[in-house]
Amino acid sequence: QQPVQSPQAVILREGEDAVINCSSSKALYSVHWYRQKHGEAPIFLMILLKGGEQKGHDKISASFNEKKQQSSLYLTASQLSYSGTYFCGTEGAGNMLTFGGGTRLMVKP
Amino acid sequence: DTGVSQDPRHKITKRGQNVTFRCDPISEHNRLYWYRQTLGQGPEFLTYFQNEAQLEKSRLLSDRFSAERPKGSFSTLEIQRTEQGDSAMYLCASSWGSDEQFFGPGTRLTVL
Numbered sequence: 001q002q003p004v005q006s007p008q009a010v011i012l013r014e015g016e017d018a019v020i021n022c023s024s025s026k027a028l029y030s031v032h033w034y035r036q037k038h039g040e041a042p043i044f045l046m047i048l049l050k051g052g053e054q055k056g057h058d059k060i061s062a063s064f065n066e067k068k069q070q071s072s073l074y075l076t077a078s079q080l081s082y083s084g085t086y087f088c089g090t091e092g093a094g095n096m097l098t099f100g101g102g103t104r105l106m107v108k109p
Numbered sequence: 110d111t112g113v114s115q116d117p118r119h120k121i122t123k124r125g126q127n128v129t130f131r132c133d134p135i136s137e138h139n140r141l142y143w144y145r146q147t148l149g150q151g152p153e154f155l156t157y158f159q160n161e162a163q164l165e166k167s168r169l170l171s172d173r174f175s176a177e178r179p180k181g182s183f184s185t186l187e188i189q190r191t192e193q194g195d196s197a198m199y200l201c202a203s204s205w206g207s208d209e210q211f212f213g214p215g216t217r218l219t220v221l
Binding site for chain 1: 113149164207208209212215
C-alpha cells in the first residue's frame, strides 16, 4: 500500500524544472509532500486535500487528482537548495501517512 | 526553540537490551506520531496519539514496541529486547489535527 514515486532520481541544472509523481492504489483523503536533506528531518512542503484545498510554500506547486489517486509536485526554476530527497505521504482512512520510497533530486550549478 | 525535540539523538545498545526514546512535540499540537526510517527509505508509520489516546498502531509493529503519551504532551517509545533489525532512525512528528506534520531531528538507534 506504499505509494509509488517516480522518477526515483533526477539530476537538474540550476534553473531547470522537474516534476515528481506519486501514485497510490487506494482512495486518498490527502497527500503531503516533504523534502529531506541527508542527516536531517523531513521538512513540510505542501499538503493537498480532497476537494481541492491546498496549503504550502508559495514557491512550490502541486496537483492532486482524486479520481486517479495521483499527485504531482512541480519544481520550477530549481535552485541548489532544492537538492534532497522528496517524499510523498498519502493519507487514507485512519489519519496516518504512508510514505513513498522517495525521489532523489540533485541540482547542479 | 519551539520545534519538535527528541532525546537522545543517538543510542548504541547491545542486542537484547531495552531502550527508551523521548519526544517533546510542539506545545499546541494535539497529535503525535512515531515513524521509523531506514537508509534510502521513506518514514514508516509506527503509531500515533491524539492527546493521550493511542489511536492507531501499525500492524507491522512488534509487541516489543510500546509507546505512551501519559499527559498528552511528551511521548516515549520503548523497544524491549532489541534486535539488530531494530537499527534505524526513529522520527517523531506532531501536528494540529490532520494539518502538516512537523518532524523532530530523530533518534538514531544502533543495535550491536
